Amino acid sequence: MNVLEVKNLRKSFEDNVVLNDLSLTVPDHTATVLIGASGSGKSTLLRCINLLDTIDDGSIYLDGKEISDPEINVDEVRKNLGMVFQSFNLFPHMSVLDNIMLSPVRVHKLPKEQARDEAMTLLRRFDLADKADQFPDRLSGGQQQRVAIIRSIAVKPRLLLLDEVTSALDPVLVNEVLSIVRDLKADGMAMVLATHEMGFATQVADEVCFLKDGNIIERGPASQVISAPQEAETKDFLRRVHEAGRL
Amino acid sequence: MSNDSPARETSGRALSWTPSQRELERQASRKSIGRKKALIATLSSVIVIGSLIRLIVTSPGWQSVKDTFFDWSYGGEVLGAVAKGLIVNIRLTIIAAILIGIFAMILALLRTSRSAALTPFRIMATAYVDIFRGVPLLLVILLIGFGVPALRIEGLTNSVLILGTTAVVLTYSAYVAEVIRSGILSIHPSQRAAARSLGLSSSQTMRHVVLPQALKRVVPPLLNDLVALLKDTGLVSILGVTDAVRAAQIASSRTFNYTPYVTAAILFLLITIPLTRYTDRVLAKSMKRQNAQGAA
Numbered sequence: 001m002n003v004l005e006v007k008n009l010r011k012s013f014e015d016n017v018v019l020n021d022l023s024l025t026v027p028d029h030t031a032t033v034l035i036g037a038s039g040s041g042k043s044t045l046l047r048c049i050n051l052l053d054t055i056d057d058g059s060i061y062l063d064g065k066e067i068s069d070p071e072i073n074v075d076e077v078r079k080n081l082g083m084v085f086q087s088f089n090l091f092p093h094m095s096v097l098d099n100i101m102l103s104p105v106r107v108h109k110l111p112k113e114q115a116r117d118e119a120m121t122l123l124r125r126f127d128l129a130d131k132a133d134q135f136p137d138r139l140s141g142g143q144q145q146r147v148a149i150i151r152s153i154a155v156k157p158r159l160l161l162l163d164e165v166t167s168a169l170d171p172v173l174v175n176e177v178l179s180i181v182r183d184l185k186a187d188g189m190a191m192v193l194a195t196h197e198m199g200f201a202t203q204v205a206d207e208v209c210f211l212k213d214g215n216i217i218e219r220g221p222a223s224q225v226i227s228a229p230q231e232a233e234t235k236d237f238l239r240r241v242h243e244a245g246r247l
Numbered sequence: 248m249s250n251d252s253p254a255r256e257t258s259g260r261a262l263s264w265t266p267s268q269r270e271l272e273r274q275a276s277r278k279s280i281g282r283k284k285a286l287i288a289t290l291s292s293v294i295v296i297g298s299l300i301r302l303i304v305t306s307p308g309w310q311s312v313k314d315t316f317f318d319w320s321y322g323g324e325v326l327g328a329v330a331k332g333l334i335v336n337i338r339l340t341i342i343a344a345i346l347i348g349i350f351a352m353i354l355a356l357l358r359t360s361r362s363a364a365l366t367p368f369r370i371m372a373t374a375y376v377d378i379f380r381g382v383p384l385l386l387v388i389l390l391i392g393f394g395v396p397a398l399r400i401e402g403l404t405n406s407v408l409i410l411g412t413t414a415v416v417l418t419y420s421a422y423v424a425e426v427i428r429s430g431i432l433s434i435h436p437s438q439r440a441a442a443r444s445l446g447l448s449s450s451q452t453m454r455h456v457v458l459p460q461a462l463k464r465v466v467p468p469l470l471n472d473l474v475a476l477l478k479d480t481g482l483v484s485i486l487g488v489t490d491a492v493r494a495a496q497i498a499s500s501r502t503f504n505y506t507p508y509v510t511a512a513i514l515f516l517l518i519t520i521p522l523t524r525y526t527d528r529v530l531a532k533s534m535k536r537q538n539a540q541g542a543a
């Protein structure tokens with residue numbers, strides 16, 4: 001069963017064609033990693049899947065149901081999608097616990113007690129229980145991003161979208177965030193993630209997709225796309241990443 | 248942020264150090280620089296303010312000005328009446344502030360909403376704000392205070408107090424709506440995106456994520472508007488409401504002495520100066536918080 005199917009997706013901003021006839025399939029419990037140069041459309045693809053951007057053509061299916069239908073209730077769709085942003089986007093006026101409980105209580109109508117228990121269980125699991133009552137500005141970047149990830153999985157989404165969740169962090173903080181993602185992957189959470197961390201991509205990816213010029217130029221297991229790329233453009237991209245010291 | 252506690256530990260250790268000779272010299276020289284600065288500030292204030300006072304007091308007309316504007320025994324005589332008038336201003340301010348808060352919030356929410364069904368209301372709210380921000384408050388007071396009774400609509404009030412308050416509320420709601428709207432627009436779109444991606448509807452996003460942050464940001468400008476509102480309630484005296492301004496007017500027209508006006512001004516200042524100081528403090532605090540947030 002496929003959690004996500006993207007068929008012939010097109011998206012432009014005015015005359016800038018960002019996604020050009022792109023197709024993608026994500027089977028349940030698998031992780032798909034998007035790699036590609038800055039501006040290749042990774043964020044745009046994730047935002048389209050989450051219906052934050054409207055698409056120009058093509059269709060998107062979540063659990064076999066078309067969500068790119070304009071008649072669909074986007075709030076209902078987003079109940080099944082978690083999204084984590086590069087810049088955390090925690091709500092600064094709410095404590096860590098309230099950030100995590102907001103959607104379970106307001107959107108999924110869970111009783112407060114139950115939402116609190118579940119949030120605390122997650123915080124304990126990821127070593128953040130002592131931060132429950134803190135406000136986001138008292139947390140390190142790595143802690144903020146871990147809270148943001150917990151917030152997005154607190155509603156048990158079918159699919160998690162992660163957009164460069166470590167690129168705003170100091171190198172020493174990257175690992176604590178990546179280890180959460182690895183844990184979630186081990187739990188069987190289906191995910192699509194954009195990243196510049198090739199080492200991490202290799203560890204977590206079931207499939208790696210290399211984006212260029214609005215399309216997927218090369219796709220396959222990490223052992224192929226990252227370790228032994230076939231296409232000249234993929235090789236070129238990886239060489240530049242390597243030169244920048246990221247491999 | 249995370250290195251908060253180690254920093255406190257080091258500063259704790261620093262307390263037990265005996266300062267070096269160099270540090271003692273530095274402290275002494277800092278102290279002497281501070282003394283010099285205080286001396287300069289005092290001297291320059293005394294000279295500037297002193298010569299201004301001298302200029303006024305030695306001017307040829309000073310004695311007559313003193314008698315007509317600063318006759319303190321007469322001022323004390325009318326104090327009770329003027330103070331009673333000021334109570335009217337204060338009550339009017341409180342009632343108006345509450346009504347303005349409600350009305351302005353509705354206007355701001357209408358103007359920032361994107362719902363298709365609300366389009367006519369959005370247009371009306373925009374026109375309303377444009378009109379009432381562009382007409383002098385005094386004109387609105389006159390138009391409503393004299394215009395509404397002239398319509399002779401049955402059941403409509405003729406109370407100048409209510410009509411005056413209405414005019415103030417109508418005008419200030421337009422100002423305050425714009426302040427609230429600017430607060431709403433100042434919240435970064437990524438906050439809205441985060442809320443929507445969690446499944447919150449657009450009205451839930453407004454209520455739980457955008458508005459709480461926006462209102463916190465506009466507290467200082469709203470306090471400024473509150474000070475202005477208190478002063479502007481004096482304008483309803485033109486309709487014959489016996490507020491502080493009107494009370495002073497009555498007292499001074501009886502004796503052709505203007506001290507009651509000065510008395511009223513002093514009474515207003517007794518409220519507005521603390522309120523302004525408080526506003527400055529709130530503003531400084533909120534700037535500090537926002538800077539800290541930007542650094543995090």
Ligand SMILES: Nc1ncnc2c1ncn2[C@@H]1O[C@H](COP(=O)(O)OP(=O)(O)OP(=O)(O)O)[C@@H](O)[C@H]1O
Pocket residue numbers: 013016018036037038039040041042043044045164
């Ligand atoms: N809201 C927008 N309006 C106009 N153009 C946009 C918008 N969002 C993205 N773009 C353009 O779309 C293209 C793809 O951007 P996108 O953010 O998807 O790239 P990315 O692969 O995520 O890059 P990065 O690795 O830097 O995050 C860029 O050329 C960008 O300028």
Ligand SMILES: [Mg+2]
Pocket residue numbers: 042043044163164
């Ligand atoms: Mg991006």
